[in-house]
Amino acid sequence: MRKLALNDEIMLKIDKAARYIGGEVNSVMKDKNKVDLRFCMAFPDVYEIGMSNLGMAILYDSFNKREDVWCERLFSPWTDLDQLMREQHIPLFALESQDPVKDFDMLGITLGYEMCYTNVLQLLDLSGIPLKAEERGMDFPIVIGGGACAYNPEPLAPFFDLFYIGEGEISYNALFDAYIGNKKAGGSKADFLKKAAQVPGIYVPSFYDVTYKEDGTIASFIPNTPEAPEKVEKQLIVDMEKDYNALEAPVVPFIKATQDRVTLEIQRGCIRGCRFCQAGMIYRPTRERDVEDLKEAARIMLKNTGHEEISLSSLSSSDYSQLKELVTFLIDEFRAKAVNISLPSLRIDAFALDVMSKVQDVKKSSLTFAPEAGSQRLRDVINKGLTEEDILHGAGEAFEGGWNRVKLYFMLGLPTETEEDMKGIAHLAEKIAERYYEIPKDRRNGKVQINVSTSFFVPKPFTPFQWAPMYREEEFIEKAKIVKNEIRSQLNQKSIRYNWHEPDVTVLEGFLARGDRRSADVILKAYEKGALYDAWSENFHYEIWKEAFAETGMDIEFYTLRERNTDEILPWDFIDAGVTKEFLIREWKQAKAETVTPNCRQRCSGCGARKYEGGVCFEGKN
C-alpha cells in the first residue's frame, strides 16, 4: 500500500483530507524507476476545482500513454494544510507517488485565470523550488506554464523556465523527447532550454530581452539567442477526428469535485466573434468533433467512471451543428439508466425548451440569457448578436411553457458605455417581467423572478478590446448604482433581483491580464505579504495588493486606465495566436463605429485563423 506524505495527525486535523491521498479510480500508477521523465501536472487551486478542469484531465491521460513518462497530479494545499506544511517544513508532494515535487523532471502549471498567480508561487515555495527561474539549475524541475493565461505570460515570466502556447496535445511529445535526449547526453539546463525554444509553441522567457521607453511602454522585445524564434506560434489540433485525444477513463475523485460528472467536449473555438471574449479569439478556428465519436465517448466514459451525470463542454454550444442529434441521443440512451443530462446554456428556442423540459424540472429550473450589454447600440459595439427581440421571444415561449425564472448576465464598463446603456439593463429586465404578465393569470405559474447579474469588464489580450481603458473601483460602483436605482424605479422592481461583482478583484485582474514583466514584482511582493487564493472572495485581501503596489513603486493605473495606441508594442505581441493584429485593429475600429461583424458561418472576416487549414473555415469545402 502507498505510504502517504502526511502523517495521521495532520490528516485528521485538516479539512477534507481525502484531497491529498491520491489513489482514486483511474489514477495512474507507474514504477518511477522505469520511466525517463516524471511530470508533475499542477492546477494552482484546491483539489475540487482543479479536478474539474478538462484540459488537465486530457493531458494527464495523454502524457501517461507514453511508457517513458509518468504524469502525476498536484493541487494547491488549502490554507489549513499550507500553514502546517510551513510550520513543519513538509515538502509539497504529488498525489500519485506522494513523492516531493522537487524530485520531478518537470512541473507543469495550468494558468486558467489571473487570480491564481499567488497560488503558483505557493506551489513553488512549498515544494522548496526557488521562485525565480534564474536561481534554478538542472537539479530542480523545469517549470512550465500553459493554459489561457499563457497568452500573456509576461507577468509570470521570471518564475517560469518556459511556457507552452496553445493546445497541449501537440508539442509536448517533442518537448519530452528533447528533455530525455538532453538528460541522457548529460546536457545542461541551458542546453535543454535551447532545444525547447525550437519546439513549436514553446516560449522561453529568458531568451528574450525587453526594453522600455521613457513613458513606460515597451521599446523593444527581441530574442537574445539564435534558437529563440521571433514569433511563438500557438499550437492547436486541426483534425478533431484524427488527432483529438478522446478521454476514456478520467480520474474519479473520492470527494465531490465542483464538476462531479463526465464532461464531453463537443467542439473547440467559437464562430461568434464577441469583441470582449478572449476564448472566442484565441481558440479559433471553430472545430467540431464528430457526433458519432461523441456518442461513443459518452458511453465509454460513463461506463469507466460510474458518474451519474454528463455535461457538454464548449463555447456557444448551440452553434454545434449536430447538437440536436447529440442531445436527443443522450436523453434516449441514458435517462433510463438514471444518468442526468446537464445542459450547457443554450440559445432559448423551441428545441432548447423541449430538451430542457425533458431533463429538468421546469418549476425549479431557470432560463439563462447573456445579453452582456443593456442596449442594442452597445451590443453592436461588442458584437454580441443577441437582440432584445430574441430575448423577449425566447422568454415569452418559455413563460408559456411554464418557466418563471430568468437569469440575465451583463457587463459594466464596456468600451463606449453611456448612462443610457447602463439603464438599458434595467429596462430589458422590466420588459421581460412585462412579457410574463401578458400571460393570463390562470395560465401563469405564480410570480416571475428575474435575476440580473453584472460583472465588470476586463480587457484581455488578443481581443479587439485589448487596447481599451478600464475604470477605477469607485467608477465601477457608481455604474452598478445607476443600474440598481433604475431597477428600483420601475414598476416590476419586486420581480427583479440585482447583484454585482466586487470591483477591486476586477481591477487587479485587469492589471494581471495586461501586465508585463515588471508586474512580476507586484505578484511576488503580494505573495510574500500573504496573498493566496485570491480567486476566493473570502481569502482575497485587496489591502495586501495595495501595499505591494506601493512597496514596489508600480502604478496599477498605467496598466488599467490607459487606452493603448494600436502602434504600441504590447507585452504579448510576440505570440502568434492565429488572429492577426490587423484583424483586431479592424475590429476595434468597427466596435467604435458600432458596426457588427458577421459570424464565421455567415461570412469569413479574414481573422487569420484560416491559415491552420481546418475547422469552420473549411466547412463543406473538403
Place this chain on the structure above:
Amino acid sequence: MKVRIKFTKTGYMKFVGHLDTMRYFQKAIRRAELPVAFSGGYSPHMIMSFAAPLGVGTTSLGEYFDMELTETMPTAEIQQRLNETMVEGVTVCSVRQVEDGKASTAMALVAAADYYVSFRDGKEPSVPWREKFSEFLDQKEIVVTKKTKRSEKTVDIRPFIYKAELLDEGIFMQLASASSNYTKPELVMDTFMKWIGEEPKEFAYLIERREVYADAGENRNPRFIPLEELGEEV
C-alpha cells in the same frame, strides 16, 4: 433482489468520509453495471442503505450496505464485478441475499460492533495501563457525561461494553451500536484514561472496526450474529 455487501476500508481510504464512501459505491455499482434499482423522480437515487457510518480516520474490516437489484443474479458474480472496480484499500468480502422489508435494512439491524484499539506510537499512557484494564471493567458502573448541543447528561456505559479484553498490543472490545445505545470506542478509551489518571491525548488511538452485528436473540437474551450471516449466497 436485495443483497447485503460486506467490505473492508483500510489504508488511506480511512480518510474518505461516510458520505463520500456512499458516493464511491454508487459510482462503483454503475461501473460494475449491476442492475441496481432506482427511486423515481427527476433525480433518481439508488436504493441502498448503509449499516453504520464510520468516522474519518477509522479503518474497518467489516462495513455493510444493502442494495436492491431489479433482477436476480448470483451473489458471487456481484462480488466479482464489484471487486474488479475497487481501489486499493476497499475489498468486497461477501455478498449475500437478504430478505426484503424495511425492518430488516442493515441500518435498522445494527446492535453491536467489534473494535480493536491500540495506541499510536508515542501516544501510549505514561503509567502502566494493561494491568488496570480488568479492574476498570470490574466497576459496577462507568458513568460518563455526554454533552449534546443543548444539555449534558450522565450515562452509565458499563452495560454497553459487551466484551472487552487485552489483545496483542491493544484492546479488543464489543460495544453497543444500536441508535439508542451507540457507544464509541473513543469514549470508552477516554474514560479509561481518566480513570487511570491520564489526560486523554488528541489522536492517541488507532481504531479498527472489525465486525458489525445484529441481535438475533429472544426474550432479552442477546445473541449477536454478524450482519452477513442473516443472508445467504445464491
